[in-house]
Amino acid sequence: MPLDLRDDDELIDPTVHCSDCEAVCCRLLVIVEPEDRVPRGPADADDEGLVVMARSEDGWCVALDRQSMSCSIYELRPDTCRRFTMGGGYCRAIREDYRRTAAKSIPHVLVDAGL
Template identity: 55%
Template sequence: MTSSNESTKGKAQCSTCDAVCCRLTVFLEPEDNVPAHYMARGSQGHLVMAHGADGWCVAMDRAQMRCGIYENRPAACRRFAMGGPYCNAVRADYEKRRGKVEVAEIAADGNPVFDETKATLE
């Protein structure tokens, strides 16, 4: 495991990331060919990629920590530049929050379920 400083420095690699981009709200575009069971309505009524109770996109393969519909992922995901300024900012914010989020419970698979309502930023 890398330290908070090391994980956000240098080039990002999906193999060493916590799939932080898969926690972002992804607005779907008319040309996106995403199966309906991966879609949800956002608070303003827009179609978005659905998120599971754990906060990650429902299309993410949690065992591999990568996109399960990579070849058919939404246009917004295709434009997201791994290691770009936005990626690095999102990863840095996640690292900051990660140390301050309380574990709400342990899921059946043994992974922690975080209570992000208790997260605080300095």
């Protein structure tokens, strides 16, 4: 049975795991809702006044612990992050989109093989 790519995440692919991903979800824009309990540091207002998870200069969520590649505010993460299901439709779709995009951005380098 093919996997469904609906955003409702009813079908989970058990072979998809965060440990073999480049934390693609941690590069997405995450709007912090008023009912979220995110600490002040990781949340920031954008140019339009929306409160969003702050991102570092290279685009990663500032709450991402880069040593462990896990969320440093996991218990207080925004509802948007809580609803993001590992292996769900949206997870699989953005991973695939990232793979296609990243593949296009890798520079082609010719290496002299000494032949």
